[in-house]
Amino acid sequence: MSKIKMKSNLAPFPKPGCIIGAMVDGRPNFMNIVWVNRMNISPNILAASVNVKHYTLKGIKQNQSFSLNFPSIDLVEKTDYVGLVSGRDVDKSKLFEVFYGDDENTPMIRECPINIECKVHDMVELPDHVVVFGEVLNVYSEEQYMTDGALDPKKFNPIVFTRPGPIGTYWKLGDSIGRAWSIGKNLFE
Protein backbone atom coordinates (compact mmCIF):
# COMPACT_ATOMS: atom_id res chain seq x y z
CA MET A 1 0.00 0.00 0.00
CA SER A 2 1.16 3.52 -0.64
CA LYS A 3 1.92 6.24 1.86
CA ILE A 4 -0.64 8.93 2.49
CA LYS A 5 -0.16 12.33 4.10
CA MET A 6 -1.76 12.70 7.51
CA LYS A 7 -2.54 15.77 9.56
CA SER A 8 0.81 17.09 10.71
CA ASN A 9 -0.07 17.35 14.40
CA LEU A 10 1.23 13.90 15.29
CA ALA A 11 3.76 13.50 18.10
CA PRO A 12 6.28 10.71 18.73
CA PHE A 13 4.97 7.85 20.83
CA PRO A 14 4.81 5.66 22.90
CA LYS A 15 5.58 8.07 25.72
CA PRO A 16 5.93 7.57 29.46
CA GLY A 17 3.15 8.15 31.93
CA CYS A 18 4.75 10.85 34.09
CA ILE A 19 3.81 13.41 36.73
CA ILE A 20 5.84 16.60 37.13
CA GLY A 21 6.08 18.10 40.61
CA ALA A 22 6.94 21.65 41.63
CA MET A 23 6.45 23.92 44.63
CA VAL A 24 4.14 26.78 43.61
CA ASP A 25 3.75 29.65 46.09
CA GLY A 26 4.88 27.31 48.86
CA ARG A 27 2.46 24.46 48.03
CA PRO A 28 3.36 21.20 46.27
CA ASN A 29 1.69 20.90 42.89
CA PHE A 30 1.57 18.00 40.44
CA MET A 31 0.66 17.73 36.76
CA ASN A 32 0.47 14.97 34.16
CA ILE A 33 3.23 15.48 31.60
CA VAL A 34 4.27 13.20 28.75
CA TRP A 35 6.55 15.51 26.76
CA VAL A 36 9.69 14.49 28.61
CA ASN A 37 12.89 12.70 27.64
CA ARG A 38 16.59 12.59 28.27
CA MET A 39 18.81 15.09 26.44
CA ASN A 40 22.43 14.70 27.63
CA ILE A 41 24.61 11.98 29.20
CA SER A 42 27.08 13.84 31.45
CA PRO A 43 25.70 15.62 33.29
CA ASN A 44 22.38 13.80 33.05
CA ILE A 45 20.06 16.44 31.60
CA LEU A 46 16.37 15.85 30.90
CA ALA A 47 13.86 18.06 29.15
CA ALA A 48 10.20 18.59 30.01
CA SER A 49 8.12 20.79 27.75
CA VAL A 50 5.50 22.73 29.72
CA ASN A 51 2.69 24.81 28.22
CA VAL A 52 3.15 28.50 29.03
CA LYS A 53 -0.37 28.53 30.52
CA HIS A 54 0.37 25.90 33.15
CA TYR A 55 0.44 26.80 36.84
CA THR A 56 3.30 24.35 37.35
CA LEU A 57 5.61 26.52 35.24
CA LYS A 58 5.29 29.32 37.81
CA GLY A 59 6.69 27.04 40.51
CA ILE A 60 9.52 25.78 38.32
CA LYS A 61 10.57 29.37 37.69
CA GLN A 62 10.22 30.33 41.38
CA ASN A 63 12.45 27.55 42.67
CA GLN A 64 14.45 26.60 39.57
CA SER A 65 13.64 22.99 40.37
CA PHE A 66 11.13 20.24 39.62
CA SER A 67 10.62 16.50 39.96
CA LEU A 68 9.57 13.80 37.50
CA ASN A 69 7.56 10.99 39.09
CA PHE A 70 6.89 7.78 37.18
CA PRO A 71 3.67 6.05 38.28
CA SER A 72 2.78 2.39 38.02
CA ILE A 73 -0.45 1.32 36.34
CA ASP A 74 -2.42 1.32 39.62
CA LEU A 75 -1.98 5.12 39.69
CA VAL A 76 -3.49 5.65 36.23
CA GLU A 77 -6.61 7.44 37.51
CA LYS A 78 -4.64 9.94 39.60
CA THR A 79 -2.12 10.38 36.78
CA ASP A 80 -4.90 11.38 34.43
CA TYR A 81 -6.67 13.47 37.08
CA VAL A 82 -3.69 15.76 37.74
CA GLY A 83 -3.75 16.61 34.04
CA LEU A 84 -7.45 17.50 34.12
CA VAL A 85 -7.47 20.09 36.92
CA SER A 86 -5.18 23.07 37.51
CA GLY A 87 -3.41 23.89 40.75
CA ARG A 88 -4.89 27.38 40.36
CA ASP A 89 -8.34 25.90 41.10
CA VAL A 90 -7.65 22.71 43.08
CA ASP A 91 -5.22 21.90 45.89
CA LYS A 92 -3.45 18.79 44.58
CA SER A 93 -0.92 18.65 47.43
CA LYS A 94 -2.98 16.11 49.43
CA LEU A 95 -3.56 13.67 46.57
CA PHE A 96 -0.29 11.87 47.22
CA GLU A 97 2.12 11.30 50.07
CA VAL A 98 4.77 13.94 49.38
CA PHE A 99 8.44 13.44 50.24
CA TYR A 100 11.58 15.48 49.71
CA GLY A 101 15.15 14.63 48.81
CA ASP A 102 18.02 17.08 49.02
CA ASP A 103 15.96 20.14 48.11
CA GLU A 104 13.06 21.20 50.33
CA ASN A 105 11.40 22.94 47.37
CA THR A 106 11.19 19.89 45.12
CA PRO A 107 8.14 17.80 46.10
CA MET A 108 8.07 14.15 45.03
CA ILE A 109 5.40 11.44 45.15
CA ARG A 110 6.09 8.50 47.47
CA GLU A 111 3.56 6.24 45.70
CA CYS A 112 5.46 6.51 42.40
CA PRO A 113 8.11 3.80 41.99
CA ILE A 114 10.65 6.17 40.46
CA ASN A 115 11.30 9.82 41.28
CA ILE A 116 13.84 12.10 39.63
CA GLU A 117 14.85 15.30 41.45
CA CYS A 118 16.07 18.02 39.07
CA LYS A 119 17.43 21.53 39.21
CA VAL A 120 16.85 23.76 36.20
CA HIS A 121 19.79 23.82 33.79
CA ASP A 122 18.23 26.15 31.23
CA MET A 123 14.89 27.08 29.66
CA VAL A 124 14.14 27.48 25.95
CA GLU A 125 11.02 29.41 24.97
CA LEU A 126 8.99 28.08 22.06
CA PRO A 127 5.79 29.72 20.78
CA ASP A 128 3.39 27.97 23.20
CA HIS A 129 5.65 25.87 25.45
CA VAL A 130 8.74 26.37 27.57
CA VAL A 131 11.28 23.57 27.31
CA VAL A 132 12.70 23.15 30.80
CA PHE A 133 16.09 21.46 30.78
CA GLY A 134 16.73 19.87 34.17
CA GLU A 135 19.95 18.45 35.54
CA VAL A 136 19.31 15.32 37.58
CA LEU A 137 20.32 15.70 41.23
CA ASN A 138 19.01 12.38 42.52
CA VAL A 139 16.94 9.36 41.52
CA TYR A 140 14.84 7.57 44.13
CA SER A 141 13.17 4.16 44.12
CA GLU A 142 12.52 1.18 46.41
CA GLU A 143 13.95 -2.32 46.75
CA GLN A 144 10.61 -3.87 45.84
CA TYR A 145 10.95 -2.59 42.23
CA MET A 146 14.38 -4.07 41.68
CA THR A 147 15.90 -7.36 40.60
CA ASP A 148 19.58 -7.87 41.42
CA GLY A 149 19.93 -4.20 42.32
CA ALA A 150 18.57 -2.85 39.02
CA LEU A 151 15.12 -1.41 38.38
CA ASP A 152 12.86 -4.03 36.82
CA PRO A 153 10.15 -2.68 34.49
CA LYS A 154 7.96 -5.72 35.07
CA LYS A 155 8.01 -5.02 38.83
CA PHE A 156 7.08 -1.35 38.76
CA ASN A 157 4.66 -1.62 35.84
CA PRO A 158 5.12 1.72 34.06
CA ILE A 159 2.28 3.42 32.22
CA VAL A 160 2.74 3.62 28.46
CA PHE A 161 0.94 6.47 26.68
CA THR A 162 -0.04 6.79 23.03
CA ARG A 163 -1.89 9.54 21.22
CA PRO A 164 -2.00 8.87 17.51
CA GLY A 165 -4.95 11.23 17.04
CA PRO A 166 -7.59 12.91 19.18
CA ILE A 167 -7.79 9.94 21.55
CA GLY A 168 -5.05 9.30 24.09
CA THR A 169 -4.73 5.87 25.66
CA TYR A 170 -2.81 4.44 28.61
CA TRP A 171 -1.38 0.93 28.25
CA LYS A 172 0.53 -1.71 30.18
CA LEU A 173 3.88 -2.95 28.94
CA GLY A 174 3.43 -6.10 26.88
CA ASP A 175 5.88 -8.92 26.23
CA SER A 176 9.58 -8.40 25.75
CA ILE A 177 10.65 -8.68 22.10
CA GLY A 178 14.41 -8.33 22.47
CA ARG A 179 17.45 -6.94 24.21
CA ALA A 180 18.80 -3.59 22.98
CA TRP A 181 22.38 -3.32 21.62
CA SER A 182 22.08 -7.07 21.13
CA ILE A 183 19.22 -8.30 18.92
CA GLY A 184 20.53 -6.18 16.02
CA LYS A 185 23.74 -8.21 16.03
CA ASN A 186 21.76 -10.94 14.26
CA LEU A 187 22.21 -8.79 11.14
CA PHE A 188 26.01 -8.62 11.39
CA GLU A 189 27.55 -10.37 8.41
Place this chain on the structure above:
Amino acid sequence: MSKIKMKSNLAPFPKPGCIIGAMVDGRPNFMNIVWVNRMNISPNILAASVNVKHYTLKGIKQNQSFSLNFPSIDLVEKTDYVGLVSGRDVDKSKLFEVFYGDDENTPMIRECPINIECKVHDMVELPDHVVVFGEVLNVYSEEQYMTDGALDPKKFNPIVFTRPGPIGTYWKLGDSIGRAWSIGKNLFE
Protein backbone atom coordinates in the same frame (compact mmCIF):
# COMPACT_ATOMS: atom_id res chain seq x y z
CA MET B 1 9.22 0.44 52.24
CA SER B 2 11.40 3.51 52.23
CA LYS B 3 12.93 5.31 49.30
CA ILE B 4 16.56 4.73 48.44
CA LYS B 5 18.86 6.84 46.30
CA MET B 6 19.85 5.26 43.01
CA LYS B 7 22.59 6.10 40.57
CA SER B 8 21.57 9.38 38.98
CA ASN B 9 22.01 8.27 35.37
CA LEU B 10 18.41 7.14 34.91
CA ALA B 11 16.36 8.50 32.01
CA PRO B 12 12.58 8.79 31.64
CA PHE B 13 10.90 5.75 30.11
CA PRO B 14 9.11 4.05 28.40
CA LYS B 15 10.35 5.62 25.22
CA PRO B 16 9.46 5.04 21.56
CA GLY B 17 11.38 2.79 19.27
CA CYS B 18 12.39 5.30 16.60
CA ILE B 19 14.80 5.64 13.68
CA ILE B 20 16.10 9.06 12.64
CA GLY B 21 16.89 9.60 8.97
CA ALA B 22 19.13 12.19 7.35
CA MET B 23 21.00 12.66 4.09
CA VAL B 24 24.75 12.65 4.82
CA ASP B 25 27.06 13.63 1.96
CA GLY B 26 24.31 12.72 -0.49
CA ARG B 27 23.56 9.25 0.94
CA PRO B 28 20.56 8.35 3.11
CA ASN B 29 21.58 7.38 6.64
CA PHE B 30 19.53 5.97 9.49
CA MET B 31 20.14 5.65 13.23
CA ASN B 32 18.25 4.29 16.23
CA ILE B 33 17.21 7.17 18.46
CA VAL B 34 14.98 7.10 21.53
CA TRP B 35 15.61 10.58 22.97
CA VAL B 36 12.77 12.20 21.06
CA ASN B 37 9.52 13.85 22.05
CA ARG B 38 7.14 16.64 21.15
CA MET B 39 7.97 20.16 22.40
CA ASN B 40 5.39 22.62 21.01
CA ILE B 41 1.81 22.54 19.71
CA SER B 42 1.64 25.24 17.02
CA PRO B 43 3.74 24.92 15.04
CA ASN B 44 4.29 21.23 15.80
CA ILE B 45 7.89 21.16 17.01
CA LEU B 46 9.68 17.98 18.06
CA ALA B 47 13.08 17.53 19.65
CA ALA B 48 15.63 14.79 19.00
CA SER B 49 18.80 14.76 21.05
CA VAL B 50 21.77 13.51 19.02
CA ASN B 51 25.22 12.71 20.40
CA VAL B 52 27.83 15.10 19.00
CA LYS B 53 29.85 12.10 17.79
CA HIS B 54 27.10 10.74 15.55
CA TYR B 55 27.49 10.76 11.77
CA THR B 56 23.78 11.53 11.43
CA LEU B 57 24.29 14.96 12.99
CA LYS B 58 26.51 15.94 10.05
CA GLY B 59 23.64 15.31 7.64
CA ILE B 60 21.11 17.16 9.77
CA LYS B 61 23.40 20.19 9.75
CA GLN B 62 24.10 19.90 6.01
CA ASN B 63 20.45 19.86 4.98
CA GLN B 64 18.74 21.39 8.02
CA SER B 65 16.29 18.51 7.86
CA PHE B 66 15.66 15.01 9.22
CA SER B 67 12.94 12.37 9.50
CA LEU B 68 11.63 10.34 12.41
CA ASN B 69 10.46 6.86 11.44
CA PHE B 70 8.45 4.73 13.86
CA PRO B 71 8.92 1.00 13.28
CA SER B 72 6.56 -1.80 14.19
CA ILE B 73 7.77 -4.76 16.25
CA ASP B 74 8.67 -6.83 13.17
CA LEU B 75 11.44 -4.28 12.49
CA VAL B 76 13.05 -4.64 15.92
CA GLU B 77 16.25 -6.27 14.63
CA LYS B 78 16.88 -3.56 12.04
CA THR B 79 15.94 -0.86 14.55
CA ASP B 80 18.59 -2.14 16.93
CA TYR B 81 21.10 -2.73 14.15
CA VAL B 82 21.10 0.87 12.90
CA GLY B 83 22.09 1.89 16.42
CA LEU B 84 25.01 -0.54 16.49
CA VAL B 85 26.86 0.52 13.34
CA SER B 86 27.83 3.99 12.13
CA GLY B 87 27.18 5.39 8.67
CA ARG B 88 30.89 6.29 8.64
CA ASP B 89 31.69 2.59 8.40
CA VAL B 90 28.61 0.97 6.88
CA ASP B 91 26.28 2.00 4.05
CA LYS B 92 22.85 1.77 5.68
CA SER B 93 21.00 3.29 2.71
CA LYS B 94 20.04 -0.15 1.28
CA LEU B 95 18.67 -1.61 4.52
CA PHE B 96 15.23 -0.15 3.90
CA GLU B 97 13.12 1.02 0.99
CA VAL B 98 13.69 4.77 1.06
CA PHE B 99 11.03 7.26 0.02
CA TYR B 100 10.81 11.04 -0.04
CA GLY B 101 8.07 13.53 0.72
CA ASP B 102 8.28 17.22 -0.09
CA ASP B 103 12.03 17.50 0.50
CA GLU B 104 14.44 15.46 -1.63
CA ASN B 105 17.05 15.62 1.15
CA THR B 106 14.92 14.01 3.86
CA PRO B 107 15.01 10.22 3.44
CA MET B 108 12.22 8.19 5.06
CA ILE B 109 11.64 4.46 5.56
CA ARG B 110 8.71 2.94 3.68
CA GLU B 111 8.55 -0.13 5.97
CA CYS B 112 7.89 2.06 9.04
CA PRO B 113 4.17 2.63 9.64
CA ILE B 114 4.67 6.29 10.59
CA ASN B 115 7.12 8.82 9.16
CA ILE B 116 7.54 12.41 10.24
CA GLU B 117 9.34 14.81 7.88
CA CYS B 118 10.96 17.74 9.72
CA LYS B 119 12.94 20.85 8.94
CA VAL B 120 15.29 22.16 11.61
CA HIS B 121 13.77 24.91 13.73
CA ASP B 122 16.75 25.43 16.03
CA MET B 123 19.61 23.54 17.68
CA VAL B 124 20.67 23.74 21.32
CA GLU B 125 24.14 22.55 22.24
CA LEU B 126 24.52 20.60 25.47
CA PRO B 127 27.86 19.20 26.73
CA ASP B 128 27.71 15.89 24.81
CA HIS B 129 24.51 16.12 22.74
CA VAL B 130 22.89 18.55 20.32
CA VAL B 131 19.16 18.98 20.81
CA VAL B 132 17.71 19.32 17.33
CA PHE B 133 14.33 21.04 17.35
CA GLY B 134 12.42 20.11 14.20
CA GLU B 135 9.26 21.62 12.82
CA VAL B 136 6.99 18.98 11.34
CA LEU B 137 6.40 19.44 7.61
CA ASN B 138 4.45 16.26 6.95
CA VAL B 139 3.36 13.01 8.56
CA TYR B 140 2.99 9.88 6.43
CA SER B 141 1.29 6.57 7.09
CA GLU B 142 -0.90 3.95 5.37
CA GLU B 143 -4.58 2.99 5.47
CA GLN B 144 -3.73 -0.44 6.86
CA TYR B 145 -2.64 1.13 10.17
CA MET B 146 -5.85 3.09 10.69
CA THR B 147 -9.27 2.57 12.14
CA ASP B 148 -11.95 5.07 11.12
CA GLY B 149 -9.30 7.37 9.62
CA ALA B 150 -7.16 7.56 12.77
CA LEU B 151 -3.90 5.75 13.46
CA ASP B 152 -4.52 2.68 15.58
CA PRO B 153 -1.62 1.64 17.87
CA LYS B 154 -2.79 -1.96 17.93
CA LYS B 155 -2.56 -2.08 14.12
CA PHE B 156 0.94 -0.69 13.70
CA ASN B 157 2.41 -2.33 16.82
CA PRO B 158 4.92 0.27 18.01
CA ILE B 159 8.12 -0.72 19.76
CA VAL B 160 8.31 0.33 23.41
CA PHE B 161 11.79 0.84 24.86
CA THR B 162 12.92 0.81 28.49
CA ARG B 163 16.35 1.22 30.00
CA PRO B 164 16.18 1.29 33.76
CA GLY B 165 19.84 0.38 34.10
CA PRO B 166 22.60 -1.04 31.94
CA ILE B 167 20.18 -3.31 30.07
CA GLY B 168 17.84 -1.90 27.47
CA THR B 169 14.78 -3.88 26.40
CA TYR B 170 12.26 -3.63 23.56
CA TRP B 171 8.64 -4.50 24.35
CA LYS B 172 5.24 -4.82 22.71
CA LEU B 173 2.35 -2.68 23.85
CA GLY B 174 0.27 -4.54 26.42
CA ASP B 175 -3.39 -4.15 27.30
CA SER B 176 -5.17 -0.81 27.41
CA ILE B 177 -5.74 0.42 30.96
CA GLY B 178 -7.75 3.57 30.24
CA ARG B 179 -8.59 6.55 28.09
CA ALA B 180 -6.64 9.77 28.68
CA TRP B 181 -8.48 12.98 29.70
CA SER B 182 -11.24 10.63 30.77
CA ILE B 183 -10.34 7.97 33.36
CA GLY B 184 -9.22 10.69 35.80
CA LYS B 185 -12.76 12.07 35.85
CA ASN B 186 -13.61 9.16 38.16
CA LEU B 187 -11.93 11.26 40.87
CA PHE B 188 -14.09 14.36 40.30
CA GLU B 189 -16.19 15.04 43.40
